[in-house]
Amino acid sequence: AQSVTQPDIHITVSEGASLELRCNYSYGATPYLFWYVQSPGQGLQLLLKYFSGDTLVQGIKGFEAEFKRSQSSFNLRKPSVHWSDAAEYFCAVGLYNQGGKLIFGQGTELSVKP
């Protein structure tokens, strides 16, 4: 069955420290991969996406993610976290011919210590 796993439910990092959020997927084919961010009480905002090509993709707000086919992973990273990055982060996968139909992970809540 198709699935997305975010192993970390909650992560706390200090402001200025680096961040890595993990995402693993199980899919029959190489999917399209996405990371979304949700601030409290808000909708979801697209951070970045991977379709093909360079496996390191850059997104908004200084985030990047690396696709590793051999590990079925798409981990999100940021070199230096800001207090405003505190939010919930969702990894999602989909197929090119199924726009609008994504499978989401359970989410990782990020807290930032001053």
Place this chain on the structure above:
Amino acid sequence: NAGVTQTPKFQVLKTGQSMTLQCAQDMNHEYMSWYRQDPGMGLRLIHYSVGAGITDQGEVPNGYNVSRSTTEDFPLRLLSAAPSQTSVYFCASSEGALGLTFGSGTRLTVV
């Protein structure tokens, strides 16, 4: 542009009542979808549409109906509300597989 607009933002229903959650997008996107968000479960797909007149079920369709008479609108109908439908509902649209644009959500409580 407004993007994806959902109404209402908050709603309280009694068990057995019906209601429609409205969703409209002004980006001429072909794909639209409805998700529900519950704590610890991420977002789960309820129904989606690949164009006007075409809809299909997602992962958790029971208790919900949809229709897509125009490109812009994709309402979600709760036929007979149950406490298990207490959730936050998100409508989204996309052009192909380029990533979803989400509305701001509807927080629904069924008592």
